[in-house]
Amino acid sequence: MAARLSETITAETSRLREEHGVVPGLTVVIVGEDPASQVYVRNKQRTAEGCGFSSVKHALPADVSEDELLALIDELNADDSVHGILVQLPLPRHLDEQRITQSISPAKDVDGFHYVNIGKLTAGDAADAFVPCTPAGCMLMVEEQLGKDLSGKNAVVVGRSNIVGKPMASLLLAANATVTICHSRTAELDQVCRGADILIAAVGRPNMVRGSWVKPGAVVIDVGINRVEVDVDGEKKSKLTGDVDYDEASEHAAAITPVPGGVGPMTIAMLMSNTLRAAKLAAGLGAD
Ligand code: GUN
Numbered sequence: 001m002a003a004r005l006s007e008t009i010t011a012e013t014s015r016l017r018e019e020h021g022v023v024p025g026l027t028v029v030i031v032g033e034d035p036a037s038q039v040y041v042r043n044k045q046r047t048a049e050g051c052g053f054s055s056v057k058h059a060l061p062a063d064v065s066e067d068e069l070l071a072l073i074d075e076l077n078a079d080d081s082v083h084g085i086l087v088q089l090p091l092p093r094h095l096d097e098q099r100i101t102q103s104i105s106p107a108k109d110v111d112g113f114h115y116v117n118i119g120k121l122t123a124g125d126a127a128d129a130f131v132p133c134t135p136a137g138c139m140l141m142v143e144e145q146l147g148k149d150l151s152g153k154n155a156v157v158v159g160r161s162n163i164v165g166k167p168m169a170s171l172l173l174a175a176n177a178t179v180t181i182c183h184s185r186t187a188e189l190d191q192v193c194r195g196a197d198i199l200i201a202a203v204g205r206p207n208m209v210r211g212s213w214v215k216p217g218a219v220v221i222d223v224g225i226n227r228v229e230v231d232v233d234g235e236k237k238s239k240l241t242g243d244v245d246y247d248e249a250s251e252h253a254a255a256i257t258p259v260p261g262g263v264g265p266m267t268i269a270m271l272m273s274n275t276l277r278a279a280k281l282a283a284g285l286g287a288d
Pocket of ligand 1: 086087088089090111133134163
């Protein structure tokens with residue numbers, strides 16, 4: 001699905017350049033040396049270039065001051081060649097993540113983290129919002145399996161983060177699903193999950209969702225990315241695993257995403273989609 005989306009975005013980007021002379025511009029800001037963030041940013045940039053975007057990275061030292069970072073965002077907000085601004089999270093502890101995120105112009109907020117975009121999504125105006133990339137990608141996968149109208153379906157979202165859990169719940173609700181949001185303080189989580197026609201796991205606990213928690217025929221999306229140590233022939237190796245025990249759950253689910261290689265590529269594809277949309281809107285062209 002992600003590859004198909006990227007193909008469509010690449011074709012539209014060529015058309016935008018040829019017909020209107022507009023090249024979508026994505027600027028990524030990364031602070032410090034977090035290895036996982038470096039990998040994510042590299043993947044985002046590589047995909048952006050593949051789509052024909054102009055892609056710029058600002059790598060700032062881990063001890064950059066909040067004022068310096070805010071000044072850079074101000075500059076990017078004022079730069080007409082920049083259509084999308086993404087500040088990679090997490091940020092070092094001395095930086096106020098909300099203050100930084102809210103300083104990005106809502107029109108360039110391709111992460112969908114600005115309160116204006118969160119407000120539009122929550123108020124049922126998702127069509128006019130930049131929607132956070134991971135839940136937007138998950139929603140496309142749910143739609144591919146079950147269609148756009150989820151009336152009568154029970155959806156359970158495990159995790160209540162601002163990046164995934166909350167916006168995911170808003171999207172599912174907007175599609176008429178009956179939505180339950182669970183988290184670390186939920187009682188009898190396994191029982192709640194057993195009622196789910198759509199189960200979204202986004203808690204960051206390796207293999208927490210067991211096969212017996214999955215309703216037969218459910219659509220299961222695993223947003224977790226956990227690094228765990230495994231023993232390979234007596235040697236300790238690190239490997240990525242999701243929040244769902246894939247081998248067990250795939251015995252029960254009608255459809256399930258793997259980790260790695262499931263949600264990740266969809267998140268990046270949605271970032272490209274949001275950036276293309278921001279470029280079109282900035283050029284006074286209707287988005288879709
Ligand atoms: N860190 C992990 N996921 C994300 C994301 O979707 N956007 C940003 N900016 N940082 C992240």
